[in-house]
Amino acid sequence: MAKSLPPLTWFRAFEAAARNLSFTAASVEIGMTQSAVSQHVKSLESRLGVALFIRKPRGLSLTDDGRKLVPQVASALETLAAASRLFETGPTENLLTIATSVSVAEWVIAPRLTEFTNRHPNTRLRFVSTIWPDDFHMIYADIEIPFGTHKQFGKNSILLEPNGLVALKSPSLHGALHTLPLIESVGTSAGWSGWPGADAHALQPHIFVDSFDAALNMACHGNGVALVSEVLARSALASGQLVRAHDDALPSAEGYYLRTDETNNAATDFRDWLLETER
Known part of the structure; x- marks a missing residue:
């Protein structure tokens, strides 16, 4: 092989x-x-x-x-x-290009997207998956939702809130936090070692992944407790796929920022809808 x-x-x-x-x-x-x-x-x-x-x-x-x-x-x-x-052809009539991570597309946008498409049936949507902040320099998009710090993306952008980190698990997974396998997303400055009131040696991750999306899916399948952005947690909690493993939230220096082409009416419509659904 x-x-x-x-x-x-x-x-x-x-x-x-x-x-x-x-x-x-x-x-x-x-x-x-x-x-x-x-x-x-x-x-x-x-x-x-x-x-x-x-x-x-x-x-x-x-x-x-x-x-x-x-x-x-x-x-x-x-x-x-x-x-x-070569495949970035720029704007096309009635086509709104949205650049964001799979995590946001799956856990924030997809669960509510029919609300937007019902309101704006003539707007076609194109999603471009991104992983790292510099990916946004290589593509054209009307809406961008990067993950990073205020220093990186804060200017002329809107922070999606709340942006702390919460502990989520499958409803079928029972036990105290310190007795369960912990899932951590590599690439964020905050992690299980910073959990409020925790002994850093007591909360050691067992599974490492490179995205919140992977962490959420691991948790859905009962593999452990995922530490993920509160912005992503809402739909999973509302659907009952996941429940809070603890009431605390861990402050995070990073978050999801919303950037919009203000000259594009469809883009501002999408921005307004997204912020409305996040309230």
């Missing part, structure tokens, strides 16, 4: 860290936590069997193997970006 390729996220973390010679600067650029960038690079080094960086107290330097890999990874990422741009 052919050996599978390392995940694209590992290469993206490596390339950003190599350009910046800093895990911290790379994390700001691609919208991940510093620890997530560091872990992705370590995973890539382990997979390739070589060290790519020399870790120094005040930064990074590339090893010979790292310097060999940089141009190949950078070229491959640009090729993928260019291939994607």
Whole structure:
């Protein structure tokens, strides 16, 4: 059986860290936590069997193997970006393009979308899935809902609230929080170790995923307690798929921000509808 390729996220973390010679600067650029960038690079080094960086107290330097890999990874990422741009044809009559994560599309928009389409039957919708903040620089969209910090997206955008993190589980999963498997989404600055009043060593995640959507689906299947954005939790709670595992909420430095092309009437209609449903 052919050996599978390392995940694209590992290469993206490596390339950003190599350009910046800093895990911290790379994390700001691609919208991940510093620890997530560091872990992705370590995973890539382990997979390739070589060290790519020399870790120094005040930064990074590339090893010979790292310097060999940089141009190949950078070229491959640009090729993928260019291939994607070939299919970005720009605005089309009556077509509203919405760029957001699968998490928002599935857990915020989809459960209520018929309300919008019933009000605006002549508006066609196109959803473009995004993962990292820099994905938004590569696509054209009338509505953008990125996940990140106020510094990244706060200007001329609206924070979807509430934006804390809550603990959700399947109604069939019983037991106290500290006795259940915990699910954590890599890429956020807050996690189970910061849970209010918790001993950091007592609440250790058992399952790590790279999106809130994956965390929610894991929880729906009874695999553990997911720590996810309150914005995403509403439909799962309303439908009874999930219940609160604890009444507390963990403050989060990141959130979902809504950006709109104010010159597009369909986009402002969608913005107003989305904010109305989130109240």
